[in-house]
């Protein structure tokens with residue numbers, strides 16, 4: 001369970017609460033603490049954090065019209081945002097940047113992304129390969145550098161990092177921004193620490209950024225502490241935020257090293273680099289819909305799939321609307337994470353991911369229903385109707401039953417959806433944008 005999941009669990013437990021009393025808050029805080037501690041957030045920080053929530057919840061009056069759940073959720077969100085630092089705005093000026101981190105965290109990719117970032121803003125850039133551990137590190141960075149049209153420096157099979165840096169700085173002396181990639185290990189050991197210290201001494205970087213993969217949980221804090229002890233890092237980059245990880249470990253890392261997140265890596269492509277934004281980050285962590293990226297993704301999907309807003313907006317689900325809904329949802333299927341961002345994390349996946357063939361079958365089954373049956377699904381409890389519909393549509397009884405079962409799943413989801421104010425709010429916002 002990552003941090004976000006733990007926090008979401010705690011928040012969902014509040015759902016039933018009608019009044020906020022000390023007991024409810026303490027129970028909630030216990031869950032919060034468990035989630036934060038299991039993500040290696042410092043104990044002191046955890047206790048400060050939950051104390052604040054307890055105080056605010058007990059002393060502050062909950063405004064009328066706000067449910068306790070929404071109120072506390074929002075408070076947790078705001079506290080986390082505070083904990084997670086400010087918006088990042090990189091200074092576009094000549095500088096040297098050193099990237100460090102574990103093996104596979106995304107250092108080499110990010111080295112090139114950063115070079116492209118500064119280059120796109122008018123500064124000449126160059127990259128140095130100082131990864132002496134991984135056999136193909138040289139070729140990987142060389143290839144990426146070629147791809148983005150930036151200068152590359154490396155010495156193949158050289159193991160003296162000081163020598164690489166010295167010569168690299170000479171070769172790239174006319175470059176405004178120089179970014180240095182370094183070796184990773186699966187665990188930080190004395191050899192790597194010494195190597196990184198040597199690089200930092202020789203390279204004299206203005207920024208020393210720790211690269212963390214978004215699905216790093218527990219150990220991110222320890223990594224940050226160790227790298228910080230070795231070279232005093234100045235910031236964190238969280239990569240692979242486009243994947244399943246939600247960046248839970250970053251909270252531990254920034255609190256352990258007392259630095260901020262700078263950039264977010266959001267894909268393998270060279271332009272998949274975003275400025276860190278705490279609201280967005282924490283929203284994602286907690287499963288609170290991220291309306292900005294949502295709108296963007298949804299708009300793209302809608303354009304692609306030619307979906308009309310009224311296709312989604314129906315609040316009543318019957319067999320008349322089911323087919324359209326199904327079709328819409330299956331068209332949206334390819335937009336990864338979208339439903340999750342909308343707060344619809346519990347949407348039945350197998351209902352959303354329908355094949356064309358199955359959809360066609362469902363269409364003919366629904367066409368064989370009477371008008372009455374389409375509006376009132378309860379009628380389909382009668383066996384004789386199912387037999388008739390199967391015959392009429394040239395399908396099997398089991399196909400009809402399957403359709404009914406998926407209809408019921410969707411219906412359940414619709415009920416939940418109708419009752420969840422967050423989802424509704426976002427949905428209507430999203431509908432207005434289209």
Ligand SMILES: Nc1nc2c(ncn2[C@@H]2O[C@H](COP(=O)(O)OP(=O)(O)O)[C@@H](O)[C@H]2O)c(=O)[nH]1
Nearest residue numbers: 103104105106107108109239240265266267268
């Ligand atoms: N999806 C995704 N993949 C990434 C991202 N950053 C890096 N990767 C991929 O992760 C893998 C490891 O990256 P690499 O830069 O070689 O990591 P290093 O070992 O730290 O240098 C590569 O396959 C990259 O393409 C990202 O932001 N999103």
Ligand SMILES: [Mg+2]
Nearest residue numbers: 107108131137
């Ligand atoms: Mg690498």
